[in-house]
Amino acid sequence: MTPGTNLLSDLVTRIADAGRGLLSQSGTPPDISKMCDTLLTGKGEATGLAIARAILDQYKKLKPAERLAFFTDLRDRFGVDRDALDAAMASAIDTGPAELRQLHIASEPRSQELIRRLNRAPGGTSQLVAMRRDLLDILKKDSSFKVLDADFRHLFASWFNRGFLELKRVDWSTSAAVLEKIIQYEAVHEIAGWGDLRRRVAATDRRLYGFFHPALKDDPLIFVEVALTVEIPGDIGKILAEERPEVPPKTAVVAVFYSISNCQEGLRGISFGNFLIKQVVEELQSEFANLKTFVTLSPVPGLRKWALEQKNEEVLAPRLKSAVKRLEAGEAVGTEVSEIAAHYLVEAHAPDGGAVDPVARFHLGNGARLENIHTGADSSARGRAGSWGVMVNYLYDLSTIEKNHEAYSNAGDVITSTAVRRLLKAH
Amino acid sequence: MTPGTNLLSDLVTRIADAGRGLLSQSGTPPDISKMCDTLLTGKGEATGLAIARAILDQYKKLKPAERLAFFTDLRDRFGVDRDALDAAMASAIDTGPAELRQLHIASEPRSQELIRRLNRAPGGTSQLVAMRRDLLDILKKDSSFKVLDADFRHLFASWFNRGFLELKRVDWSTSAAVLEKIIQYEAVHEIAGWGDLRRRVAATDRRLYGFFHPALKDDPLIFVEVALTVEIPGDIGKILAEERPEVPPKTAVVAVFYSISNCQEGLRGISFGNFLIKQVVEELQSEFANLKTFVTLSPVPGLRKWALEQKNEEVLAPRLKSAVKRLEAGEAVGTEVSEIAAHYLVEAHAPDGGAVDPVARFHLGNGARLENIHTGADSSARGRAGSWGVMVNYLYDLSTIEKNHEAYSNAGDVITSTAVRRLLKAH
């Protein structure tokens, strides 16, 4: 036995099972709301674990309407303790800064402590992540749950602090349990079964790295797929081809991040991922001294939708608008589609001043530079529907990412290569 | 390479090292206070990591007076943002419960976010635990730091949530790095070097289990030492003897928890440990079906001091007070010392209603029963100075610990064996 590997969870399961005996003696079916009350006020730790487990088990069986009721209950009954808060506020009015801190404690919603106690149950963390996924669905329709979501988000941000994450390479020696999750989570370029996966993780010129958290053992948080190549690629088809010559890693000079997937919907907004690429750059540099260039080959998912919506001549010149029409008619166009993409990525701003395109936001926010725009780069249905097949390279240069990031986040400036700047100036 | 094992920390170190270049360009020595400001407001993540690391490095070099200044700064300048809070309070007065939750966010001391960001640096967690140890020292003399300590304690309680802990057996196949910490941390019965350690972890009738946290890899949080025996022991000397016959584990019927040590001073008050014994009971039961009885052999560190202080006849009858005098004079006494111990453990209450003795508080709070009182059980200097050599057994019976715990925590009732009750009734 490797001590400890599964010991804790086994034991806690048994303790929880034992404790559950106490609960069910009443003979009545457990009421999840009452159990939450008991968990928050209960003193017995064995019982406490059992209740946490029972709540999580019960939650899994809830139907959608019951889930809504559960979250509503959490939101309305497990908020701030008003009496404690009023007392704290009264004494806080005229006090010094040190005493003010009591207010924070007094105003903590009870739902936070509830979530913390649920997390003690074996497997609690992953069930809480799943619970938040449900809550996010509800939140889309009813923004009043935002306050409850803030509790989950606050705790998850603390628990998934990057100091607790592990970067791991995933390859063909990795367990099937992890690998099947990779197949399932790939969100950009679908993995068509184990043969396709093998090509992506076992080829000598391919790498896959992910962030893992100790409490979600076989479940990655985010992962990136890398191709080692001899030049910056402009066609995803060549990267994904079943039959292709492998590049001896020692001769590769470019590392291409061709797919990045967030795995846990329930962790949306927890940005543990924004360091993944930088760390993988470091890892690859230390393994292959020959690598000089680190780029993505990324989709531009919002391009076509945006272009179709533009009415204003100042954004898209008439000849570009005309090109959009021809593209829609299925006709061939020249470099106009690249120009449109350049305008979209560099000049289209969201209300917060950042780029409109979600993939651009991620890489520009990380300090990457918009390097190349490729037409005919993605012939998949999704690629044609999103961007008439356009893909782009974002370039990661560790020596400039900090400066680029500051320019982008302070002033919305998109750093581009000369080639892209030329496209913007075309007449 | 096992991917990931040390990858993250290596990489983060390199990123941080790279980022630090940016910092030192100014040429001025880093000012830890200013760096804390920058870390909290800075947007660049690479720089952020570098600053976190620089603060932690700088902190290590501070002299005691500088540390006090650092913590004072944290307490006074990194408290609640008064403006944000006032605004939140103003809008909270007449609003519903949902909006009240904003108050919690508005009132979060900025020191909490600072600590979270420091934790992102490689090795940050263990350095923050060390930082709190220093803070606790300061707190002893100046209670105004209690509010700052609350921040550490709040975050540590979340990070060291028992869902994140691993129970591991420590034995002779464990790494020297862990084993030397065990030697260093043993707080009850000192381990006199590697030979003594070997006897405690490698003998077939001995076990040592600890709780570990993924961010403190080779550093246990708490551990317990176990002896497998054929009867409930009343003499620690026999347990610790260098030469003794080993008990074949399959014939053992008693498991004795003869030493429990908290390892991290900086985690004081974070009660991840109150489940250790119960889990070890479960583990031992599943490994050795023969084990029937789970007891401690525990010191009574406050006995002598308490007995010397008692003036009231209702607490200690005159013949027991007389026995105390004879004990102090080095004379032999009969069962009186056991009677005194029984009164101390069962009837001496702290202001909160619990037992006075710290070891008793721990085990009674866990739901154990006071089973036996042994005289002449600990002939060490510490044992004689603390309790004239008295030790006791607390018995762990999983089927009653919940009930015992409730009785103790609700009403302060100490559950005892018949033998102990007899001592209390002696005249």
Next chain:
Amino acid sequence: MTPGTNLLSDLVTRIADAGRGLLSQSGTPPDISKMCDTLLTGKGEATGLAIARAILDQYKKLKPAERLAFFTDLRDRFGVDRDALDAAMASAIDTGPAELRQLHIASEPRSQELIRRLNRAPGGTSQLVAMRRDLLDILKKDSSFKVLDADFRHLFASWFNRGFLELKRVDWSTSAAVLEKIIQYEAVHEIAGWGDLRRRVAATDRRLYGFFHPALKDDPLIFVEVALTVEIPGDIGKILAEERPEVPPKTAVVAVFYSISNCQEGLRGISFGNFLIKQVVEELQSEFANLKTFVTLSPVPGLRKWALEQKNEEVLAPRLKSAVKRLEAGEAVGTEVSEIAAHYLVEAHAPDGGAVDPVARFHLGNGARLENIHTGADSSARGRAGSWGVMVNYLYDLSTIEKNHEAYSNAGDVITSTAVRRLLKAH
């Protein structure tokens, strides 16, 4: 890095690569025969490793006719050193037993030392196993290679001594590299891809165990698939069904070995496998105390061929011969097919006195008892072609396997259940 995991092979590769430089300076293409001479007589160890590697590399590129030439060369030129042997024999004629031992050393074929030296190259063991697979193909057509095969067999028997084997459970946490070998090696009931594999290794009521050798890291030698059930099964279709209710392991009372596959053709005749079942029985008993019965569900691959060949009335009574005809005509028959199988398995002896059926030989030789004969148990094409769908259970009872084994191997007695004996006596 886990030191050592791949260190040795990496280093040896580099040393061998370095040494190879020396070899290729001549500019002529390497001649595998000459290299074998050099390897046997060479003193330089770095060169020696490089030559071993070069021979193995070169061997892989040989065409069939060249391989035949290579093995012929090994057989004819790397045999016993006649001069040394003659000298040893001359001095052995009239000497005592101790001196006779020299004869053994003098008569060792040089091919043995050659194989030992080839094994020093990184990855040498698995390449030697592959080499013997080729030799076995050649041996089928030309028995003069038997003497050379004896060298491989002798060394393999020593290297794959069961003291060096590891029993490992293969499950869904096993690496894809091992799992894909399982798919590839399954020889009895084909595994139709990863989904089928998952059902066999990840279901709670299924187990897969294999023997592994340290020098063939991810490559099993033999493995057995186990189903935990509530009764002895008589239909392989139910075991292999895609959709079926899982049996909670704690309620299972029967463990069924439903497939056993030898993986390495090049290790044919090295009987490291005859302990696998017994060890798995032990392993399952220690994990699931409820298990009472350990049986196989095995094919009877030689039944139909044997039955069609029988002419003698004393072997098969006329009514059974008639049943054979009806079976071949596709007509339904009653219990006659079971009777035929009973006669085949119990009464048909090979020249060595053992059973004729290869699967029966394996299990009876291991001390199992022929327990049940099932008709309509295997509706696959292979099952119908081999035995008209008949399968049987062999029962493993650790308390009698030794006695059964002795009876079978000494007298050819097949131990059977009452039910099978009844079939033999039917008229």
Next chain:
Amino acid sequence: MTPGTNLLSDLVTRIADAGRGLLSQSGTPPDISKMCDTLLTGKGEATGLAIARAILDQYKKLKPAERLAFFTDLRDRFGVDRDALDAAMASAIDTGPAELRQLHIASEPRSQELIRRLNRAPGGTSQLVAMRRDLLDILKKDSSFKVLDADFRHLFASWFNRGFLELKRVDWSTSAAVLEKIIQYEAVHEIAGWGDLRRRVAATDRRLYGFFHPALKDDPLIFVEVALTVEIPGDIGKILAEERPEVPPKTAVVAVFYSISNCQEGLRGISFGNFLIKQVVEELQSEFANLKTFVTLSPVPGLRKWALEQKNEEVLAPRLKSAVKRLEAGEAVGTEVSEIAAHYLVEAHAPDGGAVDPVARFHLGNGARLENIHTGADSSARGRAGSWGVMVNYLYDLSTIEKNHEAYSNAGDVITSTAVRRLLKAH
């Protein structure tokens, strides 16, 4: 549980325990000789394992005289089967080379098969290694056991083939079980407890590497201790000093092999170790690109004894003989002691043409060059007694070791540096 880690040995133990029941039914104490007969002829594998185990257990209890009887029995009764051999010889006289190979099989001493069967028992390998250690002791006094030792040696050479060895780094994260063996096995510069060990394996400028065999899990076969330094050292005291400045590994340019220890007496003569240094050179080169020089700092254990024995002027000139006398008188001498050492190491030949000094034989045989001779380099009692404190550096240069090795092993030529050659020419 990591499946398989200790599964096999556990199970085999249980099977063996079960089988042993069969053995002891007779009620008579087991006779080790008879058990050996039974093991060789027995067919039952469960019984076989049990007998193997019983023999090994029994062997451990034998007194010296009984051991001698046991080995005598093995030598005399388990030799070659004379009848089988005579038959094979008769048919071999006039046959072709292929048939001659039968003779090898016919002449195998039965003791070899006995040893192979003993090896199947759990832990068998290490017990057989211990058994040979005893045999070597006996062999020193009675050379008639040489033939029996040849059996052990032959099998061990096959089992400990370097293709089966693993190079592992031993550091402070290594298990105590391995580390305590390192303390125990260090044969050159004694390790004075765990603190001393820690300095040798945990300092950033120190390394320790060993060869391990899968069947001797926690037991190294040979290990080497390395110091990373900024110049070639001439004083072992500085290397071993308790207090010394650590060299940042990235600034080190020299790797010093300052201690090499064979661990298993029972493997004497099995030269798995002659590659250790070369592999460690490779490993260090790949980890630290700065390292340019790889040298030993080695004792010259035979120097003083040899010098005292020399009478011939052609070997030691009168002024050097005179220096020997002064050295023995405790007087200071100049460079003469270095000159004496140079003559000893370069010109003193053993009957086989190699160097006389055992340490020199090892390194020169590996292809190293005699680089420097240091006086006052080892002030320990052993160092003064062996060589008046002289130590030497042997230099490993991978590009010349093959050539050096050939020159040494073919012609006995000792390759030396210019500095050493100068010492030889001094007048």
